Amino acid sequence: MPVNLTRNAIAMMNSGDVNSKPLVQVVDIKLIGNSQERYRFLLSDSESTQHAMLATQLNEQVRTGRVKKGSIIQLIDYICSTVQNRRIIVVLNMETIIPEYEIIGNPKLPTGSEPEANKSMPNNNLLEPSTRSTNNRYSAPAPANKAQSFQPTIQPAYQPPPNYKIQGPIMKNEAPARIIPIAALNPYQGRWAIKARVTAKGDLRRYNNARGDGKVFSFDLLDSDGGEIRVTCFNAVVDRFYNVIEVGKVYLISKGSLKPAQKNFNHLKNEWEIFLESNSTVELCPDEDGSIPRQQFSFRPITEIESAENNSILDVIGIVISVNPSVPILRKNGMETQRRILNLKDASGKSVELTLWGDFCNKEGQKLQEMVDSGLFPVLAVKAGKVNDFNGKSIGTISSTQLFIDPDCPEAQGLRAWFESGGRNTASISISKELMPGGSKNEIRKTLTQIKDEGLGRSDKPDWVTAKATVVFIKTDNFCYTACPLMIGDRQCNKKVTQSGNKRWLCDRCNQEFEECDYRYLLQVQIQDHTGLTWVTAFQEAGEEILGCSAKEMYLLKYELQDDTRFGEIIRSRLFHQYLFRLKIKEELYGDEQRVKITVVKVDKVNYSAESRYLLDMVTKNFPNRKQF
Amino acid sequence: MDTSSPAAFVNGGLLRMHVGRKVRTVIQVTRSDAGSVMGKSTDGCQLVVRGSPPAPLTSYVEVIGVAENENSIRAELWTNFGDSFDASNYDQLCQLANGELKHLFL
Numbered sequence: 001m002p003v004n005l006t007r008n009a010i011a012m013m014n015s016g017d018v019n020s021k022p023l024v025q026v027v028d029i030k031l032i033g034n035s036q037e038r039y040r041f042l043l044s045d046s047e048s049t050q051h052a053m054l055a056t057q058l059n060e061q062v063r064t065g066r067v068k069k070g071s072i073i074q075l076i077d078y079i080c081s082t083v084q085n086r087r088i089i090v091v092l093n094m095e096t097i098i099p100e101y102e103i104i105g106n107p108k109l110p111t112g113s114e115p116e117a118n119k120s121m122p123n124n125n126l127l128e129p130s131t132r133s134t135n136n137r138y139s140a141p142a143p144a145n146k147a148q149s150f151q152p153t154i155q156p157a158y159q160p161p162p163n164y165k166i167q168g169p170i171m172k173n174e175a176p177a178r179i180i181p182i183a184a185l186n187p188y189q190g191r192w193a194i195k196a197r198v199t200a201k202g203d204l205r206r207y208n209n210a211r212g213d214g215k216v217f218s219f220d221l222l223d224s225d226g227g228e229i230r231v232t233c234f235n236a237v238v239d240r241f242y243n244v245i246e247v248g249k250v251y252l253i254s255k256g257s258l259k260p261a262q263k264n265f266n267h268l269k270n271e272w273e274i275f276l277e278s279n280s281t282v283e284l285c286p287d288e289d290g291s292i293p294r295q296q297f298s299f300r301p302i303t304e305i306e307s308a309e310n311n312s313i314l315d316v317i318g319i320v321i322s323v324n325p326s327v328p329i330l331r332k333n334g335m336e337t338q339r340r341i342l343n344l345k346d347a348s349g350k351s352v353e354l355t356l357w358g359d360f361c362n363k364e365g366q367k368l369q370e371m372v373d374s375g376l377f378p379v380l381a382v383k384a385g386k387v388n389d390f391n392g393k394s395i396g397t398i399s400s401t402q403l404f405i406d407p408d409c410p411e412a413q414g415l416r417a418w419f420e421s422g423g424r425n426t427a428s429i430s431i432s433k434e435l436m437p438g439g440s441k442n443e444i445r446k447t448l449t450q451i452k453d454e455g456l457g458r459s460d461k462p463d464w465v466t467a468k469a470t471v472v473f474i475k476t477d478n479f480c481y482t483a484c485p486l487m488i489g490d491r492q493c494n495k496k497v498t499q500s501g502n503k504r505w506l507c508d509r510c511n512q513e514f515e516e517c518d519y520r521y522l523l524q525v526q527i528q529d530h531t532g533l534t535w536v537t538a539f540q541e542a543g544e545e546i547l548g549c550s551a552k553e554m555y556l557l558k559y560e561l562q563d564d565t566r567f568g569e570i571i572r573s574r575l576f577h578q579y580l581f582r583l584k585i586k587e588e589l590y591g592d593e594q595r596v597k598i599t600v601v602k603v604d605k606v607n608y609s610a611e612s613r614y615l616l617d618m619v620t621k622n623f624p625n626r627k628q629f
Numbered sequence: 630m631d632t633s634s635p636a637a638f639v640n641g642g643l644l645r646m647h648v649g650r651k652v653r654t655v656i657q658v659t660r661s662d663a664g665s666v667m668g669k670s671t672d673g674c675q676l677v678v679r680g681s682p683p684a685p686l687t688s689y690v691e692v693i694g695v696a697e698n699e700n701s702i703r704a705e706l707w708t709n710f711g712d713s714f715d716a717s718n719y720d721q722l723c724q725l726a727n728g729e730l731k732h733l734f735l
Contacts, residue, residue: 608715609715609718612715612718613715613717613718616718616721616722616725619725619730620721620725623729
């Protein structure tokens with residue numbers, strides 16, 4: 001079937017015509033870009049060719065082979081712009097008409113000078129510019145910023161394939177830039193405008209670095225297609241826009257530069273971030289645009305949070321079932337902040353602990369406390385909470401977190417309906433407690449060689465087992481450490497303290513000095529059963545059970561009184577006692593190697609009656625014909 | 630370990646299987662006289678143990694001796710087992726020792 005590509009399509013596109021929907025052929029596809037996946041097409045109308053960048057939202061089509069070399073495609077939506085003196089087309093939307101076809105006609109492949117970013121000498125005759133120089137070009141600010149190099153020219157409707165030698169763009173489009181979806185924004189875009197609602201406004205921050213003082217603030221935008229992007233302003237630009245931007249209002253924004261998003265601070269789903277400049281425009285749109293939602297969430301059910309990665313950022317919504325009072329917490333840098341813990345429950349049958357830090361405690365935290373105290377169970381939506389895996393999985397607020405009490409969204413309504421019709425009374429399991437299956441029913445009993453043979457401790461979560469074994473050796477070097485006795489909230493700090501001066505101790509975390517430190521056990525013990533032996537580590541409580549006295553007493557005996565005889569007697573007297581050890585087994589990285597670390601969580605004396613029953617049960621359960629005793 | 634005269638683990642019901650032979654059992658003392666002790670076996674039977682018990686006698690005592698008949702033992706060795714004892718565990722032991730796991734015992 002003969003195919004006719006649109007005549008002179010390339011010239012039409014180059015002359016700025018973005019309304020025709022030409023039929024062209026993909027002569028070549030090249031993957032370029034250092035850090036992002038970007039495809040560059042070489043399009044042909046059977047006579048001339050032109051490079052075009054594929055917008056990232058279309059990358060899938062190349063990956064799945066829906067469009068490939070030789071494909072005949074129709075360009076539905078595209079933009080022409082000029083970067084330095086190269087004409088660049090960006091394809092925003094296209095349709096593959098024929099996936100495979102031999103090259104039509106005799107299209108002239110591109111040649112031409114490739115000036116480096118700072119030189120003007122024509123040098124390369126390369127057909128395809130190197131990746132490095134490509135990035136040089138593309139990372140230059142959009143031509144809109146070089147106001148001084150604009151040369152308005154009347155553009156003829158048709159032109160033969162030109163060989164560009166002039167500097168600057170060929171034409172200046174005075175018409176207002178088209179509003180494009182946020183998802184289509186990219187640094188290769190010549191002129192763009194977006195219309196979006198501000199969903200979050202950051203604080204004005206001042207900073208001081210090698211280049212001097214500065215100030216910065218950011219705000220997040222959401223448009224009607226659900227696209228989100230962060231916008232940042234520095235210094236003078238802050239003065240222009242800080243008071244203009246208000247959360248909840250819709251703005252038309254144009255002429256900013258696009259740079260890769262800083263993933264550490266920017267948790268929006270966009271690889272780019274907008275930086276506004278002196279010529280950027282921000283226009284308030286007073287007509288309430290109902291098509292743009294106020295806020296965009298992607299809530300995860302609490303049960304999914306259990307398997308979420310530590311430090312990942314997510315949104316969650318739940319009913320607040322408990323709120324604890326604010327507690328002052330001393331941070332590592334010595335600054336004090338507030339902390340509040342609450343529990344959220346959702347329809348997945350699980351509940352999660354939410355930790356509010358700083359201002360959240362006094363604002364939303366206080367309000368929630370009052371609501372819960374007066375018998376209400378409010379819905380709380382959290383945007384951008386951070387997952388913490390210290391004790392099971394819990395969520396904490398970060399600077400960019402937003403809390404919404406009883407939001408007006410379908411998920412909140414659904415949650416409220418579930419709660420009122422029974423959800424209130426269903427018990428939920430907390431994912432924020434370290435799973436320590438306790439009680440004799442859930443205890444998993446293992447022998448010491450089973451720990452190694454079965455590879456316990458190798459998965460993501462630690463393994464908890466019980467083993468009956470005898471203490472055969474207690475390491476007496478470094479059996480305890482000097483610990484901080486100060487209280488942090490409801491727990492003792494217990495961080496290792498260092499000596500400062502003579503007879504005084506310093507804790508880094510609490511940033512305080514004191515005369516008396518606490519002594520806590522850090523015992524290395526070897527235990528043995530009928531199958532083998534292994535080293536375990538016992539901390540304070542377990543250590544006290546094993547040695548029968550406090551770490552402080554042992555410390556004084558050995559180091560102050562220097563009574564090695566008595567010390568040795570005590571140690572020897574504690575050997576060869578049999579206990580039921582509750583062990584936490586986890587593989588950890590020590591330097592380069594993975595080693596299985598076993599910690600004693602609890603030490604119980606063997607209850608002979610219960611143990612006998614256990615053994616009898618083990619003996620009889622494997623009989624071929626079970627007898628009822 | 631002296632294996633010259635092994636004593637079979639018995640409760641009240643199993644005593645009859647070992648009449649005339651060396652046995653051992655634990656009883657809960659119900660009455661104690663000069664020459665004998667009456668007690669409840671771990672399976673609830675009344676047993677008589679002849680001999681001189683130690684003084685004082687705890688609630689539970691183990692006796693090793695020769696089974697005279699199906700409810701009496703002539704004790705040679707008495708051992709106080711204290712005031713708390715898990716009778717059901719011991720009972721299960723006796724049953725295993727005379728039943729499925731007999732081959733593990735002397």
